[in-house]
Amino acid sequence: MLRNTSKLLQISNGLQNILKVQLCGRTPTPTENWDLLTAVCIERRPIITPELNKLEKEYKQLLDELELERSLKSDTELRHEADMKNLELLRKGEDIADKDTISKQTLQDLVDLWNDEASKFKPANKITEADKKNDLKSLNRKLDKHLVFVLNQKVGDKNFYILPQGAREDGETLRQTADRVLRQNVGTDVKVQIYGNAPCGFYKYKYPGDIKNETGTVGAKVFIYFARYLGGQLTQTNLDYKWLDRTELQKTLPPQYNTSVKQFLFDG
Amino acid sequence: MSLQNIISRLSRIALHGPNRVRNISTSTILQFRSTPVLLAEPLKKKKRLDPAVVRAREERKKKKIEKQIRRLEKSARTLKPIDECEVSIEIKDELGKRKRDLAALSCELLEKRVELEKQWCQYRREQHLTDIQMLDRITNAQQKALDELKKESEELYQEAIQFDFHLMPFNSKGPVETPAVEEYDAPDGDYQDISKKW
Numbered sequence: 303m304l305r306n307t308s309k310l311l312q313i314s315n316g317l318q319n320i321l322k323v324q325l326c327g328r329t330p331t332p333t334e335n336w337d338l339l340t341a342v343c344i345e346r347r348p349i350i351t352p353e354l355n356k357l358e359k360e361y362k363q364l365l366d367e368l369e370l371e372r373s374l375k376s377d378t379e380l381r382h383e384a385d386m387k388n389l390e391l392l393r394k395g396e397d398i399a400d401k402d403t404i405s406k407q408t409l410q411d412l413v414d415l416w417n418d419e420a421s422k423f424k425p426a427n428k429i430t431e432a433d434k435k436n437d438l439k440s441l442n443r444k445l446d447k448h449l450v451f452v453l454n455q456k457v458g459d460k461n462f463y464i465l466p467q468g469a470r471e472d473g474e475t476l477r478q479t480a481d482r483v484l485r486q487n488v489g490t491d492v493k494v495q496i497y498g499n500a501p502c503g504f505y506k507y508k509y510p511g512d513i514k515n516e517t518g519t520v521g522a523k524v525f526i527y528f529a530r531y532l533g534g535q536l537t538q539t540n541l542d543y544k545w546l547d548r549t550e551l552q553k554t555l556p557p558q559y560n561t562s563v564k565q566f567l568f569d570g
Numbered sequence: 571m572s573l574q575n576i577i578s579r580l581s582r583i584a585l586h587g588p589n590r591v592r593n594i595s596t597s598t599i600l601q602f603r604s605t606p607v608l609l610a611e612p613l614k615k616k617k618r619l620d621p622a623v624v625r626a627r628e629e630r631k632k633k634k635i636e637k638q639i640r641r642l643e644k645s646a647r648t649l650k651p652i653d654e655c656e657v658s659i660e661i662k663d664e665l666g667k668r669k670r671d672l673a674a675l676s677c678e679l680l681e682k683r684v685e686l687e688k689q690w691c692q693y694r695r696e697q698h699l700t701d702i703q704m705l706d707r708i709t710n711a712q713q714k715a716l717d718e719l720k721k722e723s724e725e726l727y728q729e730a731i732q733f734d735f736h737l738m739p740f741n742s743k744g745p746v747e748t749p750a751v752e753e754y755d756a757p758d759g760d761y762q763d764i765s766k767k768w
Binding site: 338347348349350360364370373374380424428430446475477495497500502503523525526566567569 | 661664668669670672686687689690700704707708711712714715716719722723726730732733734736737742745746747748749750
């Protein structure tokens with residue numbers, strides 16, 4: 303009996319400890335000082351659909367075949383058949399009751415006419431000038447890919463191509479910082495829409511020892527906002543920026559930074 | 571003090587002084603009013619109607635309304651036809667004429683088709699799985715960012731999880747088959763609305 307009660311007491315003590323730990327965890331007590339940065343990932347969505355792969359092409363063909371098999375003949379097809387019959391009769395030199403039908407344009411003539419008109423229309427090329435010149439600054443490149451905006455920026459004493467970023471100032475929410483970063487780095491000519499008030503990616507890095515000792519801050523935490531490119535062109539020519547697709551991004555970004563960025567981006 | 575003086579003093583107490591001028595006015599104080607001009611003639615004597623005629627008239631009115639109600643109820647039961655879903659009578663008549671006489675498919679081809687269907691199913695399933703994993707990964711990344719933010723500052727975290735009303739009328743244009751031709755002047759057609767009014 304006594305043993306049981308002592309056990310119960312122990313359990314209740316344990317519970318209290320757990321509760322205490324949880325309570326402590328709820329109120330954050332930052333022991334280390336971190337700089338808060340905000341970065342914005344601007345992404346242009348693909349403009350055209352990617353080319354179908356082999357299986358997709360085959361399946362598309364199958365669907366087309368099935369559709370034809372299950373369909374009934376259309377009015378146009380019926381008319382074509384009637385035309386053909388009439389022509390046959392004419393060739394045989396037989397008299398046809400209603401001559402009006404022959405003097406009219408046959409369907410084949412019409413189809414030729416339409417095809418002629420259609421051939422005059424040339425759709426734009428999927429491979430653009432920018433693709434041929436490999437112009438990384440152009441938004442007109444790799445139309446079937448997602449493109450991400452990277453800017454050459456100085457971090458510490460080195461330059462990197464990274465997402466445009468800036469430090470949070472006092473009194474700002476992170477979203478406001480993101481807006482400001484965009485204004486300062488990209489300007490107002492490019493229209494983008496930031497998706498929500500919450501950051502969608504995170505990256506942190508530590509400062510080298512001497513800075514750490516001087517300022518007392520351990521490093522920087524970068525909160526990355528996602529923004530969709532809507533329209534407009536960059537007018538500032540002195541900026542060193544690139545629009546990159548996923549594979550190029552992997553090559554250009556610093557490796558660890560890239561793994562963080564990759565976490566919140568769509569495949570492809 | 572002379573008498574004159576006393577009178578002038580008392581005249582202030584009196585309601586109307588001896589030498590006040592009376593003005594004509596329509597204000598209520600003087601109770602002077604103008605009455606409206608009466609140009610009406612006495613009301614006409616009401617014509618007496620035969621009660622049978624009145625009853626007949628009412629009945630006719632009632633019948634008319636009832637007829638309308640009946641018509642509405644009748645049309646309420648029949649649904650508005652959907653042109654796209656209904657086969658027109660012409661096509662029904664010409665059904666035999668419109669049948670395609672295609673050669674029967676060979677066993678080999680059918681086999682191949684089934685194979686292709688299966689491949690397609692697998693392909694789509696894999697695509698679906700990778701999509702779900704991708705979405706998982708993205709939400710996790712965001713959750714991680716929010717958790718880190720919460721560690722830094724509760725206030726900023728609360729700000730970050732607020733709803734963004736700029737997002738709300740959301741529209742998006744999907745990718746298209748070919749890019750837009752620059753400076754293309756699209757030919758305008760005539761638009762005729764031939765949908766029936768119901």
